[in-house]
Amino acid sequence: MTDDHSPFSPAYRWMTVGLVGYITLIAFETISVATAMPTAVRDLDGLRWYGWAFTGFMIANVVAMVLSGLWSDRLGPRRSLLGGLAFFIAGLIASGTANTMLQFVGGRVSQGFGAGLAVVGLYVAIGDIYPDRLRPKVFAYISAAWVLPAMIGPFIAGALAEHGSWRLVFLGLLPVLLLLTGAIWQVVKSSRVVPDPPPARYGRLVYGVAAGIGLALVQAGLEQFGEGVRPLPVASVLGGIALLTFSLRSLWPAGTTRLRQGIPAAVMARGLMAGAFFGMESLLPLTLSEVHGFSPTLSGLPLLVGAVAWSTGSAIQGRTDVPRWRLVRVGGSFVAAGALAMPLVVWVPGGAWLAYPIWMLAGAGMGLALSSISVLLLDLSPVADRGRNSSAMQLSEAVTNSLTIGIGGALVAASVSGVLSFRSAVTIHDLLLAVLGLVVAFGAVRLNAPRPAESIEGAR
Known part of the structure; x- marks a missing residue:
């Protein structure tokens, strides 16, 4: 395949459209569904099962990430891409047409399973389809595909649930998926197939x-x-x-928790960066509301600023020749600085405006670091291990996000019961998250590892 200069050059155009469109729809459903969930649960008289709509998605998502890694290494990513699409569509239909909470939760489980299969398969497909020089740009587009739904998805989902029907949050994606079918098929058709697969080991x-x-x-x-x-x-x-x-x-690869040089460090760095950022994000709107009296709309504005900064940082990493591990170091430093500065928003009178530059800094750090880590992981992975390593990276992010958000929620709950003040709860959380960013900043040099010969040969 011709090594053109852009992911949207004729040789890659429809594959890039398929990749970005597929990720955008998964991101919209993953991020936005929480906005419509209360309306859906009330309509189905299923409040007692509310948590299972999220928990079922999460468990299925984690299992599917592991399975997708196995499939992608053994057979190539095609089965993961097609299976993920099938489970995701089935889940949208099941939840969107649900008349009982059992059917609704079953649909959410199917969506989580499909998303887990697809995301890992898509990361492996990027390694199969695009040469080295285009991967940073592709991951910049993938980053934007996650950021855009985070910016406008909750608003769209809330408007549909309030003025139309919560069912449209699920069923409304089906026509878009049909429109993207041809582009998604280009991704499937262009991805690697293993001609003589080893025996299955599950x-x-x-x-x-x-x-x-x-x-x-x-x-x-x-x-x-x-x-x-x-x-x-x-x-x-x-x-x-x-x-x-x-x-x-x-x-996880051996040595992940010790940030051993190479792939283990990349897997851990991805989780630490995501855990620090999304842990802070989970409490930022609540802080602006509780401490400064912001409305829901105003409380969410810093998140919009951070999303734009994330996209900008990701675009910069796609166009620079600075070594990737140095970009990760800068990104980790930015996120750590943001976490260390966030208590100013809590304690300084009238300090709400500080949330904007602080969150812009943290968002830029994520854009620089996360896409760079993804590029490094593919560069350092032998072709036969890309599925396993991509699965480990996605799993690392899922685990740390859940833990840091859960710890933040527990601290806020402790403030409600009077164990400590709300300001103290948020400050403790931010300082803990700053440590994660600092670990990435100081440990980024361990991402500077030699590439395996097979990976270099396959990239030419």
Whole structure:
């Protein structure tokens, strides 16, 4: 395939449209559904099962990431891409036509499974389809495909639920998917097929299920900490951590938690960056509302600024020749600085305006770092291991996001019960998250590793 200068050059145009469109729809459904969920649950009289609509999605998503890694390495990413599309469409139909909460939750499980299969398969397909020099630009577009739904998705979903029907949040994506079918097929057709696949070994799926259950237990326990430290929530958190420890040792590359040079450091850096950023994001609108009296619309404006900065940072990394590990170091430093500065928004009188430059800095850091980590992971991975390593990277992000957001929620719940003030809860959380960014900043040099010969040869 001709090594053209742009992912939208004739040789790659429709494949890029398929990739970006596929990710955009998955991102919209993943991010925006929370806005419509309360209306859907009330309509289906299923408030007691509200949490399962999220938990079911998460567990299925984690299991599918592991399965997609296995499939992609053994057969190439085609099965993951097509299977992910099928499960995602089936889930949209099931939730959008649900008359019972059981059907609705089943649809959410199918959506989570489809999204997990597809996202890992798409990352592997990028490594198969695009040469080295285009991958940074492709990941810049992929980053924008996640950021745009974060900017406008909740507003669209809320408007549909309020003025139309919550069912449109699910069923409304089907016509768009049909329009993108041809472009998505170009991605499937152009991705690698393994002519003589090794025997199937699905033992790692057990660890994927254990990781999903472990995350659910940790989240369930942390949610109850606001009612006091009681035996059952503590047992839930400890049991979940034990399951995660047991499973991640087999799902992550050896040395991941020690940031061992190369792929383990990339997997861990991705999780730490995402956990720090999204942990802060989970409490920022609430802080502006509780401390400064902002309306819901005004509380969300800094997130819009951060999303634009993220896209800008990602675009810059796609056009620069600076070594990727240095971009990760800068990105980690920006996120750490943002977390260290965030308490100013909490404690300084009239300091709400500081949220805008602080969140812009953190968003730019994410744009520089996350796309660079994705590029490095593909560069450092032998072709036969891209599925496994992409799966590990996505799993790292899912685990740290869940933990940092859950810890933030537990601290806020503790402030409601009077254990500490709201300002103190947010400050403690931000300082903990700053540590994650600093670990990435100081450990980024471990991403500077030699590429395997097979990866270099396959990129030419």
